[in-house]
Amino acid sequence: MxxxxxxxxxxxxxxxxxxxxxxxxxxxxxxxxxxxxxxxxxxxxxxxxxxxxxxxxxxxxxxxxxxFEGLHFSKFDTVFQIVCNEFDTLMADDDLRPFAIEMLSVCEPYFENYELTDDFAYTYDFDTLYTELTGVISLYIEEHGL
Incomplete structure (x- = not known):
């Protein structure tokens, strides 16, 4: 060979x-x-x-x-998607990823309420989580600023 x-x-x-x-x-x-x-x-x-x-x-x-076993659903990608979709007008593009990394630890406890399977992003629960995390990040920004 x-x-x-x-x-x-x-x-x-x-x-x-x-x-x-x-x-x-x-x-x-x-x-x-x-x-x-x-x-x-x-x-x-x-x-x-x-x-x-x-x-x-x-x-x-x-x-x-x-x-790649168990690495198909990314908590970070979810938080980053929310930051980019919902809060991109509040900060420069170069700040989006660092802010999402910071928000990952803030959002971490909320992921524990869901069964995060590889296809979780295609479920109704994902939409619920997305809305919940958007609120968490919004409250964080109100309380701590950027």
């Missing part, structure tokens, strides 16, 4: 996961043990699937399933 062509390098999976975490899960982006464990599992799954005769496409799907 030509390792350069058929064997996904551990660093490939590590970088893919880090990219997702930085973008959508900033609260997990510094968890090097989590990143290393997931990347190793994904790399091993890819290698095992390839050794078993699976196509490259199937090997990628198997590895990505393991790499």
């Amino acid at each position: 030509d390792k350069n062509l058929n064997n996904k390098d551990l660093s490939y999976f590590r970088l893919r996961l880090q990219e997702l975490l930085i973008t959508s899960f900033p609260e997990k982006s510094g968890d090097s043990k989590f990143i290393e464990r997931r990347a190793t599992l994904a790399s091993n799954a890819y290698q095992g699937a390839f050794s078993s005769g699976n196509s490259i496409e199937d090997c990628n799907q198997i590895a990505e399933f393991i790499l």
Whole structure:
């Protein structure tokens, strides 16, 4: 087997996961043990699937399933979406992401009232959560300013 062509390098999976975490899960982006464990599992799954005769496409799907398991619904993306949609006129574009990161910890307790599955964003409960978080952020801005 030509390792350069058929064997996904551990660093490939590590970088893919880090990219997702930085973008959508900033609260997990510094968890090097989590990143290393997931990347190793994904790399091993890819290698095992390839050794078993699976196509490259199937090997990628198997590895990505393991790499991104439980990372399809992002609390941060939800808060960031609300900040961008509802409060973008109150601050400069460059301030939206840092403010959303700050608001994530303020909004965190409200997520606990919902079952956050991978398809949660497509449910009625998501709309309820969206409205609830919009109110929480609005109250925060009234009380603390920007």
